[in-house]
Every structure is written in C-alpha cells, then in structure tokens.
Amino acid sequence: MSSQPKVFLSFRGPDTRRHFSDFLYNMLTNAGIGVFRDEEGLEGGKEITPQLIQQIKQSKISIPVISKEYASSKSCLVESEQMVECLDKKNHIIIPIFYYVDPSDVRYCKGSFESAFLKHKNRGTNDSQINSWKSALQRIAELSGHHLHEKSEMYHAEATKQIIREVQQILKTKDLIVMAPLVGVDSHVQEIMAKLKFDCGNGRAVKIGDTSEMVLIYGIPGVGKTVLAKCVYNKLHRLYDACSFLEKIQQEIEDKGIVSVQNQLISDLHNRNAPEFKYSDDALNYMQSWFHAKKVILLDDIKDHEQLSALVGDLDWHAFEEDSPPEKFKEESIRIAAATHGLPLALEGVGKSLLKRNNKRAWNQTLATLEVAPHESVWKAFSKSYETLKRNEQEIFLDIACFFNGKDKRIPYYMWDDRNYMPALSIPSLHARSLVEIGENKEICMRGILKKFGREIVESEYKREPCKRRRLCDCEEALDVLRGGKGTLYVEALRLKFAGRSKGNISFECDQNDGLQNSRFLKLDQADIRGNFGNRLFSLRWLDWQRCPKIFDDHLIQTWQNLVILDLSESQVDKYWSGWELLAVV
Incomplete structure (x- = not known):
C-alpha cells in the first residue's frame, strides 16, 4: 500500500471481507493503485477514529461496498457521511457497489436498512445523527455505481475489471505525460479514433464498432508522432484489460537486445507479475500463447514490420506555451514556421528560446539564423534517424539529396542495382x-530541409578539402576541383552545371586531372571537355551530358564500357552521329 492511498474501500467485514471486498482490494493493488481498508489502519473492534477520517479526506475516490447489513455498522455509516462531505467539497468521487441489495432500498431506507436504523435508535443514537446517516446513504444511492445481484449476467471478475478501469480513468494512473498546450492535435486524434471505431466526442472513448485494424503512425523526425501516439493511448488504455506503451525501443534493443523489450511488454501486460525470459524465442512463444486473444495497445518507436513481427508475432505544432504566438510577432511567427518547415520539434525549441524575448530584434535574428540552417534539435533528430539506416539506404539517401530529387525513380534504379x-x-x-x-509520375521527392541535411552530411566529410569527398554537388566546388587539378581520386559522383552562366560555356582539359576512375555518376550540363580521359571513366555507370557538343573525342567514348545510363538530351548529337557505332561495340 502506498503512503498516500488514492482509494478508500468501505465495507462491513462480516458480509464481504473474506470474498468480494478482499478480491477487489487485491485487484486494485495489483493494478498499482493505493488502497486503504479499515482493517489495515485500525485496531479491531474500535470505533471510527480521526485517523480513519483522515484517510477518507486524503483519498480521491471512495468505494463503499453496500451489502444488506452495511447500515448496521456504525463505522460504515460514519464513513459514508464523511464520503459525502468530501464529495460536496468537489474534490472527491464516490463509486458505490450495491452488493446483492436493491439500490432503492438504500435510497429510501427500506428492508434491512430500515431495521438497522431502528436498532441504532434503540441503542440511544439521537434522531439528528440517524437522519444525517440516512441522508448520506440516500445521496450515495443516487450516484451511478455498480449493481451485483442474483440475476446479473456479469461475474465478479468482470465487474471488478470495470471498476478498476473506472478508477484508473479517474486517477489517470496510466496516462502518459504529454507536453501542453497542444494546438490542432485533437482533430488528428479524432481521425485515428474513428479508424479504430471509437468515439470520444463526450470526453470518454466509447467503442462504436468492431475493427482489427492496426494504425501505423510514421513520418520524419520531429513532426509529433510520439505526441499523437500518447494522446491516442491516453484515450484508449482504460478500455483494455492490458496495455503497454514502449518508448525508445531502438535504444533498448541496441543496449540490451530484443528480449529486454519483450520482457518489458510481458510485464506491462501482466501488471508487473510475469516471468522473465532469457531468450527471445521463448518470450515470443509465451506472448503468442497467452496474449493472442487479448486486445493490446503497442505504440511508438517500432522500426518496421519486420521488427514488430520479431517482438510480438502532417501535424500542427505547439510552442510559446500558448495557443498561438504573441500577436505583435504574428508576421515573424509565420516566417519562422516556414523556415522550420512546420516541424513541431523545431518550433517547440524556437518557441522556448523566444518565450521571454519581447523585442523584434531577437526574433529577426532568430529568423535569419533559421533561414540559413535549421534548429539544432531538428538536426539531432535527423541525425538519429539517418544513423539507423543501413549503408545501402544511406548511400541512396545522399544520392537523392545531391543529384536526383525530382528524378524518375526508375532511372537511378539501374545504377543503384549495379x-x-x-x-x-x-x-x-x-x-x-x-x-x-514518390510522386504521381514515379518521381523521387525530398523535402528541402532533408535535402539540406543530406548535403550537410556530404560536405562534412571533408569541410576544407572538397577533392576528398565522394560527392561533389556544388558546381563551383566541383569546377574548382577539376580545373585546379587537385585530385579527384575519391569522387564517386560529380555535377557541373554551366547553363545560364554569364561567362558562357566553360571548358576544361580532362587530362590535367589525376583521376576520375572511381566516378560512377557525372552530370556535365553544357560542359566542353577536351583532351583524353584515358581509362579514367572506367567505373562510370551514368553519364548525364545535356547539350553536349556534337563532336568529342572517340577515346572518351571507349572508356564508357560500363555505362548503364546515357543521357545526351538537348545536345547536337543526332542519329547520324558515328559515336553510336562505337557505343554499340563497347
């Protein structure tokens, strides 16, 4: 029992102590709810004491188990009187359980209740006290509660589960902490609840249909997936026999293995009273045998469907700690939202940094910084997401960020496959x-902030030595490397774009470079290449040379033997060009 019980359990010992009340007490405590019952805090046979009254006052909920002889106990009547007094102070809730008694007998003091009050009067209790007790019982009988009787189709175990859910809903014992205030999240919660066939229009979730759907919430880091998941969890968990919300799964798996997560899940669903397994297969077999018929909420940080199977067989934003930013900074707020691409993670961080700054200079400086680079919290989130990718996924991500954003995905497939x-x-x-x-026309699309992040990764390889980077997507840097003969041995992909330059087309001598032999992708928009590459383009898989000159060195063509993609669009090359024969031979 906790030091400050949340629930006060009132009952007449001889009636229910050895069966229903004891069962209810144990079920509540097993659910992690602090419960006080008089036999634990008082010596047997004594009248109600100030200590007992204090326990009622400190509790948030009272559960009187009103049996046929409940009113014959003076202690129970004093307890009910104190419960009603706390109820009137608006800081207490009473959940009555009518245990094989008719609530109308309690309300109108009939039957055994009438006999009990007559006995109290005969023992010398004054009419004023008796009327006060009657009034308290009448008030309690008018409250919504639980009725157990001979004709009830509900077993005690099921009734107890309902009582525990109601207590948990009131106490919010399993609610997850969600940072507040949240702006606009309610509509998204309602949408997910509707998919799961629940209605929460009146503030409480109610099942409105059958569904076996699984809802997957996914998105780039910082858009508020976990916040949304927590809000849905808080709406639904009270309606289930067992539930679990596992966070930081990837870190837990990395540190302790997948069996650690499985053990945590099993523990949650068993209310902390569960076996612990050493091996993942044993844990998985246990879950499949014990939990296959249960409805379970499992949310947050699952990497993919493969990991989910191994375990168990655009949002609005909040910032500035208000519903909206200060009115006088409305224009700056709109620009900040645009600069952070509307990501809640970034907006929250920026909002906190500007919360106590009341001058436009600070806001404008923050805005100028954001327009150059995203907020550091976003960068950290992206980095964490990027690090979880496999090497192949990282390579493709960086290729798209540097070269193929907006490109038909089917074209680079050939190079990536190779x-x-x-x-x-x-x-x-x-x-x-x-x-x-993926766009409607199969084009690969990447958000501007992600493209910027990908290029930042590329540039961070060698900040001051571009010639040692594997990708050169900045045209000025690429040209400087090539024309300066600084060495391109490390370069795998390179882009030159000369269209629209005031100085016209720019040419360079290919034989002045000591190596492009590792290059797999070259984009040479309107470039004029002279000289002999020799075998420097042996690894080339994709050549994108738009508007290339009609005549170029045949030796260059002969180095294209491993090409899988050749794009000479808008060039002077036509079907009569002799180079086609050389390519066919290659």
Missing part, C-alpha cells in the same frame, strides 16, 4: 521513414 544498393528494398524503407516521397 552498385548493389538494392533500391527495391532501400527506397521503400526510406519512404516508410518519410525521408523520401
């Missing part, structure tokens, strides 16, 4: 994490 990046698996995995989207 490099054993397994795009048929990697692209769906990136999509599942909302790191890329």
Whole structure:
C-alpha cells in the first residue's frame, strides 16, 4: 500500500471481507493503485477514529461496498457521511457497489436498512445523527455505481475489471505525460479514433464498432508522432484489460537486445507479475500463447514490420506555451514556421528560446539564423534517424539529396542495382521513414530541409578539402576541383552545371586531372571537355551530358564500357552521329 492511498474501500467485514471486498482490494493493488481498508489502519473492534477520517479526506475516490447489513455498522455509516462531505467539497468521487441489495432500498431506507436504523435508535443514537446517516446513504444511492445481484449476467471478475478501469480513468494512473498546450492535435486524434471505431466526442472513448485494424503512425523526425501516439493511448488504455506503451525501443534493443523489450511488454501486460525470459524465442512463444486473444495497445518507436513481427508475432505544432504566438510577432511567427518547415520539434525549441524575448530584434535574428540552417534539435533528430539506416539506404539517401530529387525513380534504379544498393528494398524503407516521397509520375521527392541535411552530411566529410569527398554537388566546388587539378581520386559522383552562366560555356582539359576512375555518376550540363580521359571513366555507370557538343573525342567514348545510363538530351548529337557505332561495340 502506498503512503498516500488514492482509494478508500468501505465495507462491513462480516458480509464481504473474506470474498468480494478482499478480491477487489487485491485487484486494485495489483493494478498499482493505493488502497486503504479499515482493517489495515485500525485496531479491531474500535470505533471510527480521526485517523480513519483522515484517510477518507486524503483519498480521491471512495468505494463503499453496500451489502444488506452495511447500515448496521456504525463505522460504515460514519464513513459514508464523511464520503459525502468530501464529495460536496468537489474534490472527491464516490463509486458505490450495491452488493446483492436493491439500490432503492438504500435510497429510501427500506428492508434491512430500515431495521438497522431502528436498532441504532434503540441503542440511544439521537434522531439528528440517524437522519444525517440516512441522508448520506440516500445521496450515495443516487450516484451511478455498480449493481451485483442474483440475476446479473456479469461475474465478479468482470465487474471488478470495470471498476478498476473506472478508477484508473479517474486517477489517470496510466496516462502518459504529454507536453501542453497542444494546438490542432485533437482533430488528428479524432481521425485515428474513428479508424479504430471509437468515439470520444463526450470526453470518454466509447467503442462504436468492431475493427482489427492496426494504425501505423510514421513520418520524419520531429513532426509529433510520439505526441499523437500518447494522446491516442491516453484515450484508449482504460478500455483494455492490458496495455503497454514502449518508448525508445531502438535504444533498448541496441543496449540490451530484443528480449529486454519483450520482457518489458510481458510485464506491462501482466501488471508487473510475469516471468522473465532469457531468450527471445521463448518470450515470443509465451506472448503468442497467452496474449493472442487479448486486445493490446503497442505504440511508438517500432522500426518496421519486420521488427514488430520479431517482438510480438502532417501535424500542427505547439510552442510559446500558448495557443498561438504573441500577436505583435504574428508576421515573424509565420516566417519562422516556414523556415522550420512546420516541424513541431523545431518550433517547440524556437518557441522556448523566444518565450521571454519581447523585442523584434531577437526574433529577426532568430529568423535569419533559421533561414540559413535549421534548429539544432531538428538536426539531432535527423541525425538519429539517418544513423539507423543501413549503408545501402544511406548511400541512396545522399544520392537523392545531391543529384536526383525530382528524378524518375526508375532511372537511378539501374545504377543503384549495379552498385548493389538494392533500391527495391532501400527506397521503400526510406519512404516508410518519410525521408523520401514518390510522386504521381514515379518521381523521387525530398523535402528541402532533408535535402539540406543530406548535403550537410556530404560536405562534412571533408569541410576544407572538397577533392576528398565522394560527392561533389556544388558546381563551383566541383569546377574548382577539376580545373585546379587537385585530385579527384575519391569522387564517386560529380555535377557541373554551366547553363545560364554569364561567362558562357566553360571548358576544361580532362587530362590535367589525376583521376576520375572511381566516378560512377557525372552530370556535365553544357560542359566542353577536351583532351583524353584515358581509362579514367572506367567505373562510370551514368553519364548525364545535356547539350553536349556534337563532336568529342572517340577515346572518351571507349572508356564508357560500363555505362548503364546515357543521357545526351538537348545536345547536337543526332542519329547520324558515328559515336553510336562505337557505343554499340563497347
């Protein structure tokens, strides 16, 4: 029992102590709810004491188990009187249980209750006290409670479960902490509840249909997935016999293995009274045999369906600790929301930093910083998500960020397949994490903030030595590397774009570079390449040379023997170009 019980259990010992009241007490305590019952705090046979009155006052809920002889106990009547007094002070809730008695007999003091009050009067209790007790019982009998009787179709165990759920709902013992205030999240909660066939319009979730659906909440880091999941969990968990909310699953698996997560889940669903397993297969077999018929809520931080099977067989934002930012900073707020791409994770961090700043200069400086680079909390979230990707997925993610955003996904597939990046698996995995989207015309789409993040990763490889990077997507840096002959041995993908330059097309001598032999992708928009590459393009898989000149060195063509994609669109090359024959031979 906890030091400050939340529930006061009132009953007449000889009637229910050895069966229903004891069963209810144990079920409540097993559910982690602090309960006080008079036999634990008082010496047997004594009248009600100030200590007992204090226990009622400190409790948030009283549960009187009103049996046929309940009113014959002076102690029970004093307890009921104190319960009603606490109820009138608006800080107490009474959940009556009518244990094989008719509630109308309690309300109108008939039958055994009339006989009990007559005995109290004959023993010298004054009319004023008796009327006060009667009034208390009448008040309690008018409350919504639970009625157990001979014709009831509900067993004691099921009735007890309902009582515990009601207590948990009132005490919010299993509610997860959600940062407040939340703006706009309610509509998304309602949408998920509707999919699960629940209605919560009156503030309490009510089942309105049958469903076996599983709801998957996914998105890029920082959009508020966990907040939404917690809100749904808090609405639903009281309606289930067992529930679990597991957070930081990936970290737990990395540190202690998947069996640790399975043991936590089993413990949650058994209300902490469960075996602990050493091996994942044993835990999985146990769950499949014991929990297959139960309805369970399992939310947050599942990596993919494969991991879920191994375990168990756009949101609005909140910031500034108000429903909306200060009115005088409305324009700046709109621009900040745009600069952070509306990500709640970023907006929350920015909102906290600006909460006590009441001058526009601070807001404008913050805005200027955000327009150059996202908030550090977003970067950390993206980094964590990126680090969970497999190497193949990381390579494709960086390729898209640097070169293929908006490109038909079917084209780079050929190159990625040739490099054993397994795009048929990697692209769906990136999509599942909302790191890329697939457009109506099969084009790969990536949010601007993610593209910026990907390029930041690329540039961080060698901040001051671009020639040692594997990707060069900044045209000025790429040209500087090539024309300076600084060495391109490490470069795997490179882009040059000269269209629209005031100085016209730019040419460079390919033989002045000491190596492009590791390059698999080259984009040479309007480039004029002169000289002999020799065998420097042996690894090339994709050449995108738009508007290339009609005539170029045949030696260059002969190095294209491993090409899988050649794009010479908008060039002067036509069907009569002799190079086609050389390519056919290659």
